[in-house]
Amino acid sequence: MSVKSVKSGIVALFVLTLAACSNSEVDDTYVARDVNVLYNLGKEYYEKGRYMFAAAAFDEVERQHPYSVWARRAQVMAAAAYYQAKRYDDAINAIDRFLQLHPGNSSAPYAYYIKALCFYEQIADVGRDQDYTMRARNAFVELIRRYPDSEYAYDAKQKLELTDDHLAGKEMEVGRYYMRSKEYLSAAIRFRNVIEKYQKSSHTPEALHRLVEVNLALGIQPEAQSAAAVLGYNYNGSKWYRYSYALLKNKKLSPEMSSGSWLSKLWPF
Template sequence: MRGIDVSDVRWKNPLRRGLRAAAVMLFFSLSACGGNSADQVDLTPDKPAEQLYAEAQEFSQNGQWLQAAAAYEEVERQHPYSELAKRAQVEAAYAYYEGDSYEEAVGAAERFIDLHPGDEATPYAYYLIGLCYYEQISDVGRDQDMTERALQSFDEMVRRYPESDYARDARLKLDLIQDHLAGKEMEIGRYYETRKQYVGAINRFRNVVENYQTTSHVPEALFRLTETYLALGVRKEAQSAAAVLGYNYPGSIWYERSYALLEDQNLQPAEDSGSWLSNLF
């Protein structure tokens, strides 16, 4: 036997049809009376993308960065497939950066990179991520997590886009970051040295000499190696450190101090072909 079509019964029954019409009318009347209820559906038409973008730009020009970021994100929310939506993503990241909301800026920039890996603005998005971490670098006496993140971000940016407009500045900042990290190593090394933990100190000074050769801390690191090797009685390494220091930084105050230390023990700077220092330089 043929089954009953429930939908036919519902619509063809006059009583049910009348009840349904009444229910629909009641729904709209309640919605109209609901005022600002949280459950009320917002039926306001979307603004044109151009208008939203212009409003966001006005916020930016007035220095209202967080309002600008929210407005740029609204462009994408209301018009996700428009060309302005893509541009607004980058602008939102920059606005968050200017507003010191670095975490939000990084999130917005990373999202842009994920969605548009081949876009012409992608190098800038990488650069902006590096800037966010760079702005949060603390002094050498504190944790250097942000310094490491800035280093990784700028390094990736330069590696991926070496000819981009932002690569030159990224390289300059990489040099400053390297110097900052070397300074942190020197601080820890000096701390160990003052407590006569010479092996720990040597490891820190050696790290500076080996991995941060272009920084301003290398001359002092070589002097500290001379000092700590002498404290341990490892004279050949001390003489080698002083010799390398004198050869590479002959006019440095650190070489004068190293030479004086050796002279006090009737020693002279002398290169040792078997030393790690000689092989390094």
């Protein structure tokens, strides 16, 4: 069902609702009652899970009464309804319009949160382009930056960790591809990205191990030893440290942090 057809149905239903609500002629007080009825109609649809009808009703509030306090509420509720209906582009457009008109509104944190969720729920697997993942990450970062004490900040932080893990996973996938192709320098760049940008992700131990592998392949032994040292210091019980330790042992080397390594700046021993 298209947005246009739903809106047409809402307008027709709204006219019938008004006729049932009042037998009096339209007067100066009728407009206020009008907007209340229409907003409540949208709220009723929302609560019943008929999100597209709810969005259309809330949009109608804004269209007919753009300067009322109800219009500001309706903009946010329309965005929420579009989000629930998985009409993510419509939700984002509604939120952007709301934030542009009312940046300091008390509902702004919720609006930023809904926008971030619209991107977050479109995240694809690591084998595909990560544009939505990056947009979700940026939106969560913006929410946390602007409203660190809001009720949405905690959940945003949790989801931010998941987006970072997803982005790190993509870097690892590409890095492994370069390793299989023996493009070790390109692989090293990808694994280093994981360490520098997504250090708290679940992929960090493997990324450190892969840096041991690629640096040994490139003949850069101090960097390989440094990566193994960091791996042993932070993830001593992991299988990745065992693999790295065995690689170095075969070459009669040991894990040792080099003072000139870029890793020493991230993990000062």
